[in-house]
Amino acid sequence: MWKGFLAGLVVANCFEWVAHKYILHGTHRAGQRRYSPVPESMKSHWEHHREVRKTSFHDHGYVEGIRNWRTKNEIVSLAVVATVASGVFYPISKGMSLAALYSAANYYYIHRRAHLEPEWAVKKIPWHYDHHMNSNQDANWCVTKPWFDYILGTRVISSQELQEQNPLGITLPHVMAQGLNHLSAAYFPAKWVEKKVTVAERVA
Numbered sequence: 001m002w003k004g005f006l007a008g009l010v011v012a013n014c015f016e017w018v019a020h021k022y023i024l025h026g027t028h029r030a031g032q033r034r035y036s037p038v039p040e041s042m043k044s045h046w047e048h049h050r051e052v053r054k055t056s057f058h059d060h061g062y063v064e065g066i067r068n069w070r071t072k073n074e075i076v077s078l079a080v081v082a083t084v085a086s087g088v089f090y091p092i093s094k095g096m097s098l099a100a101l102y103s104a105a106n107y108y109y110i111h112r113r114a115h116l117e118p119e120w121a122v123k124k125i126p127w128h129y130d131h132h133m134n135s136n137q138d139a140n141w142c143v144t145k146p147w148f149d150y151i152l153g154t155r156v157i158s159s160q161e162l163q164e165q166n167p168l169g170i171t172l173p174h175v176m177a178q179g180l181n182h183l184s185a186a187y188f189p190a191k192w193v194e195k196k197v198t199v200a201e202r203v204a
């Protein structure tokens with residue numbers, strides 16, 4: 001059960017990366033609109049980006065809740081993905097099936113709270129703060145945990161303050177975090193961008 005659940009969390013993290021990049025941001029096509037298999041979700045997501053850039057990481061769509069079409073789009077999309085994934089995984093592994101449901105609920109909890117409480121986001125999911133506020137929005141695709149951004153080389157950190165304690169994105173005892181950071185530096189290094197503004201200035 002627990003092995004399946006853990007495997008499910010890894011699959012869900014991979015899905016976050018792929019869906020965010022290819023469905024929510026879409027693919028650039030020369031001389032045409034960006035391509036997404038779900039254009040409505042892409043439209044909603046780009047509007048989320050515009051809102052967040054204007055309001056120092058806030059998204060008032062989450063204050064309005066389900067009455068807001070973007071919030072509704074996110075909830076419905078997550079419900080569809082969770083239902084399909086848990087149904088597909090169920091005959092293979094009950095743990096994976098459960099992880100699909102948990103991951104969808106957790107995604108909504110984390111993403112919503114992050115855009116209601118930017119200071120919390122800076123501490124808990126700095127990679128998503130980087131995703132929105134970095135000069136390069138074409139990176140940092142994971143939302144709940146940065147795992148696949150490290151694996152695929154798309155964790156781009158803008159400042160020391162926005163570097164997570166370790167690549168798991170879970171606060172660990174210092175020695176363990178250090179060990180993981182050494183491993184990641186050797187095999188899955190994060191990239192850095194130069195940035196002049198401090199977090200404090202941007203959150204304020």
Ligand SMILES: [Zn+2]
Pocket residue numbers: 020024025045049131
């Ligand atoms: Zn995005």
Ligand SMILES: [Zn+2]
Pocket residue numbers: 058059060
């Ligand atoms: Zn606000």
Ligand SMILES: [Zn+2]
Pocket residue numbers: 048052111115128132
């Ligand atoms: Zn966001």
